[in-house]
Amino acid sequence: GAGVSQSPRYKVAKRGQDVALRCDPISGHVSLFWYQQALGQGPEFLTYFQNEAQLDKSGLPSDRFFAERPEGSVSTLKIQRTQQEDSAVYLCASSPTRGTEAFFGQGTRLTVV
Template sequence: GAGVSQSPRYKVAKRGQDVALRCDPISGHVSLFWYQQALGQGPEFLTYFQNEAQLDKSGLPSDRFFAERPEGSVSTLKIQRTQQEDSAVYLCASSPNVITSNQPQHFGDGTRLSIL
């Protein structure tokens, strides 16, 4: 596609529910990133994929957070047993290949998650 596409744009869930957030990267981009952005702050790194391999998940805040990219394209971020502190904007970014070239990450519009 022309840009990084994320869905849904907005998600409201009750505390304790599971949610799944989807990211469609730019076609052909090997590298994919997830960030969490709290209100009034800069994005914080969550996890990073190179094709289908999850190479860095050091930013995931707890074992309730799980990300996958099974075919090396679309990625899903899943949050189990959501808590109020999970409320944030979840941003996805993709880049051609951060290992072989220094090119910028391109971001989607994010999913705004609100936990009631």
């Protein structure tokens, strides 16, 4: 596709529910990133993939957060047993190679009620 595509755009989850957020990167992009953005703040790094390998997951806030990219293309960010503090916009980005500019999707706004 022309850009990074994320789905769903909006997700409302009841506290304790599991959610899965999808990211379709730009075709051919090797690097893929997940970020979390709270209102009025800059994006905070969650995790990074180089092809299918998850090279850095130091930003994942707890073991309830899990990300995968099994075939080196589409990625899924899963949050188990959601809590209110998980409410945020989740951004996915991809870049052609490591260290070059990253292109972001529109984000998924998650609201936990």
